[in-house]
Amino acid sequence: MSQLNANNLGNTKEARLPRRDWILLPMLGLMTIALMVGSIRLVSVRMFAAAKITPRDCIVTNDPSTGFRAIPNSVCREKLPESQLIEYRFNSCGHRAGMECGSKPLGTYRIVMVGSSMGLGYSVAREKTFAALLPAELATLCQRKIELYNESMAGRPPRIVARRFSEVLAAKPDLVLWQLTSWDIELAASVLPEHDSPQAVNRAPSLPGETPGLLALVSSRVKVVFAMKRPLDGIAEVISHAQADSSVTNTALPLLHFLYESQSQYVKSYLMLPDHEAGFLKAQPSAEWQTHLAEFDMYATEIEAQCKAAGVPLVVVLLPNRMQVAMISMGDWPAGYDPYKLDDEVRSVITGHGGTFIDILPAFRNIPNPEQHYFPVDGHPNADGHRIISGLLAKALTSGAVPSLSVGQQQPNTQGEQGR
């Protein structure tokens, strides 16, 4: 029956529905739904399989005195749904450094890098991380021998970086590179992020075997609807909470992966997230984010003081997340938002205490679709993303911001206003 005449049944008496249809039709509907869920699950398993082993076997996550730390000389492999199987090999000091800890070779300029998961190279093979690529790029530009010793650890916020900073200085660095992301600012005062912040659990990389399926997600949300006194509120509740749940939903992953590949769709969805996740993009940060920045300021002051006392220059960089680069690339964003805002705030904190801040965000304006170099759902940069970050860091570090790494007499790019 066409659309036109389907509506025009008019005043004619309607024929009764055969009795069998009262059973057959609901059964057909249920079978269709079951088949669809099964198919999506199958696609999810085939295309976005996750391995059963996790890096948690190598990482101590429940020691408040140290924060997250790797077990020395441990090796783990992980396959996230969106990534390849990745090996995490930690040296005798518990660092994914690609080298043993100890004194640096003679005549080598040593950079020690600290930070969290992005610095660790989460979901990327070590040799493809920017930590591994940067020394060679710097060496080419500066014509000197440079090595980068990576002490970054997933789930290590500024408070723990400050607490364990003596380990950084013990590596005798010529320069300390502190890599930050919005996550580090949000959880600046945290010790064990997963325990301290319930929200952080949802955003933490999902672990295989701990993830509810799509049916579980939907059914839990439907239960919420029916538990509500006002159904409309219930539905609003479903929608507002779904994002947090969806990030840990294996079956939903193919759908989200597909939808988030669209730049505009990703931006739209991200801006719907609650303030604790998307608030750092607001042109006027909320009270919660101002508190986070104040906490960050406290630990940054402590770290900068330690560097100053040791006579080691500290260079800080904020690495953008997928949302920031998407917005920067589009060159246009909704009123009330500013992808550079956090960058400006962090620079203000760092330079306020005499530290050096290098700004790589504006450079993403000239990279077509930079968000494609991040895992759409997981949000960490992929191997291409690390390569781009490495190139931008090398350029920023050698353009005058760090005298010992300068190439020629270019002006330092520490103010970050260019190219916005």
Place this chain on the structure above:
Amino acid sequence: MDNASFQFVIFGLAAALVSNFSRSYVWRSIVLFVASIVFLGLLSHDPIAFLPLAGFLLLGYALLFLIEQGWSRAMAWCILAVILVYVWLKKYTFLPEGAFLHFPYFTLGLSYIFFRVLHLIIETGDGAEKRHISLGAYLLYTINFTTFVSGPIQRYDEFAKDQFAVEPIVLGPRTIGLQLERMIRGFFKVNVLAMIFQAMQQDALAQMSQPLALNVKLFSAFRLIIIYPLFLYANFSGYIDIVIALARLMRVRLPENFDRPFSASSFLDFWNRWHITLSTWLKTYVYNPLLIALMRRIDSTSMEPVLGVFCFFVTFFLIGVWHGRTSEFVIFGVLQGGGISINKIWQLVLTSGLGRKGYKALAKNPAYIAFGRGLTFSWFAFTLFWFWANWKQIDTVFSALSVVDWLGVWLAVWLTAMVILALWEFVRAKLLSITAFGAPVFTSRYARVVYASALGLGAFVITVLLNQPAPDIVYKAF
């Protein structure tokens, strides 16, 4: 609530349910009225914001009352008054800024009310039979929540026939099933298809101003052109599907607004299938009277076709201009009117060259139809640049490629549309030819249950996962 959200659908279903507690037209009218008032209340909580809309409605009723009282000679003045107040309230940019009201007020649905009010005034003024429309019936007709946001533009007699019927139209399990399936289809179109198309279009638009290789930009331009008509169709027709189904569940039949528009083999045919109620309204109240008036003044048979072309241009120019208040929509109107006029002239030239039989034979030729279908789609897609973009965006988009590149892209769009739409028509015809018990299998209630379940699940899951408000209905802005 002013979009195809879960909330709107649930609100509509609740209203339909309560409406069916009694078959009495009084009860059904009370429910529709209360639901419409609640609907308006949910759209804005500021009563002051409704004052201009209320004033417009009262003006319409006062003028209608005057005409009912025998002032039909003043009909032209009444129409003019309604048009002027409408243009003023909609803040058309050709009026001085100082003339407008300077407080935020509610204009959603005003365009559709405008058409209904004019229709009532004209029909009452022209009416051979005398009729009286009560204030209650007038308000029910004009602020009916199912047609408030984006139409369809229903005739009053059709509305009254169903709404005030002592014996309401039948609503059994088959009809309910069909309407639920249509509602799910509409919800899927707006919340999934249109959302995906919109994202694709916005990505392509962003890429046009990015430092990309020429081949990537050419593909972006291709997507930019081809996606928007699909988005607009999914967005608008999906919403219309929902409201038609809701109204039917309230035992009112709304007119159809779409009839597979991309199957149209000419631009004239397209406007018989796209936003049907708007084009029908304008043909009835602009094209026909204008043509008759001109033919009375210019009494020449040879001029008839020319006058017809001119009237087509004026009618479809007005359709374009109605869509917006800015200069972009004037160009949109010129392109609509121009497309229709050229199409009409083409028909006239072919008819005079080939003869009526020859032209009819050509018009039935599958290759000619496919060619025309592709051209119609491409032309419509081209005109839509002045529909969705402002001058700055138009400049950015068109300056991203050279003239030769653009010509290549348009040619590619035309050929692609020609092939894809022809294939679609072929596949559709084949699928519908598969029958069981004398009816097509794919339109049976069993097939409908299968795809309604699939679309419903898909729409629900994606809506929940994306955690964002339902997309706006483009036509609510007009």
